[in-house]
């Protein structure tokens with residue numbers, strides 16, 4: 001699908017209210033580096049989570065003022081500080097939803113995970129909001145097909161935050177044109193498809209909260225430091241090759257190979273940060289302590305436990321459901337001491353966004 005196929009027509013306004021829940025996601029092949037309009041330099045692949053999610057309700061009221069008009073509430077409290085981010089989102093998407101100028105929007109959003117957990121909510125919140133917008137578009141244009149609905153929701157979410165494109169479908173989502181999937185696109189994410197090995201349908205993700213503060217360098221700043229980065233072009237090739245290698249591994253359920261690529265990707269992402277100019281480090285000493293402990297545990301027990309990292313100090317521990325008991329006691333006894341206030345969150349791979 002081309003960008004132009006996502007441009008809707010104008011339509012007479014109706015009163016409508018829509019509520020969607022969209023999950024957070026954790027990338028296994030990382031998106032790090034982009035160009036306008038929010039297009040990735042390499043394709044990425046992620047687990048869609050289940051418990052970490054955003055619920056958004058949008059009340060659309062007819063209001064022909066010819067400007068985007070909205071109020072934003074977070075956990076019931078008006079949040080005017082979020083307006084700038086939402087305004088730039090609407091600036092990016094209004095061409096594709098010209099009917100929006102006939103409405104006043106009341107946006108109510110809440111996250112299932114603690115606000116100051118260091119878990120980024122932009123992916124789940126942009127995805128949930130985009131789905132509410134598409135829900136109204138579906139009412140205005142009932143001929144819209146399901147595939148178009150979800151592709152456009154992912155397309156709109158991408159324009160809010162790149163990784164949000166992957167917060168629509170579960171259990172595994174791919175964003176960015178790649179040769180493993182004919183239907184893949186830089187414009188929106190697509191599901192991995194039925195060839196995913198069953199071990200990954202209920203894979204576990206425990207998020208160890210090493211640093212719950214806000215990040216010193218935002219993802220958006222980090223992406224922009226990939227422009228002119230001496231290793232950028234090779235990194236994009238590496239990620240592309242890693243994705244091509246990971247797809248058959250995830251079809252076969254080959255866990256040793258899976259672990260190797262997932263950890264390689266996590267450390268390659270942080271290597272880009274270490275070698276940016278200006279350079280920066282988002283890992284903390286406890287992040288490294290946990291990584292070493294995971295390696296020791298894996299060597300001693302042969303349990304296929306591995307880690308990945310996002311753009312922060314927290315560690316995502318990934319493991320098959322059948323290993324829950326051993327891994328949970330390992331986390332409690334040996335890893336919780338590295339977490340802020342001994343806090344960690346249990347999550348697992350989920351099925352994707354849902355209408356409430």
Ligand code: DP6
Nearest residue numbers: 027030031161162163219220310311
């Ligand atoms: C390290 O999607 O947060 O989590 O597009 O600027 O909003 P923007 O960035 P964002 O970047 C995510 C970076 C990452 C890797 C990933 O999720 O693929």
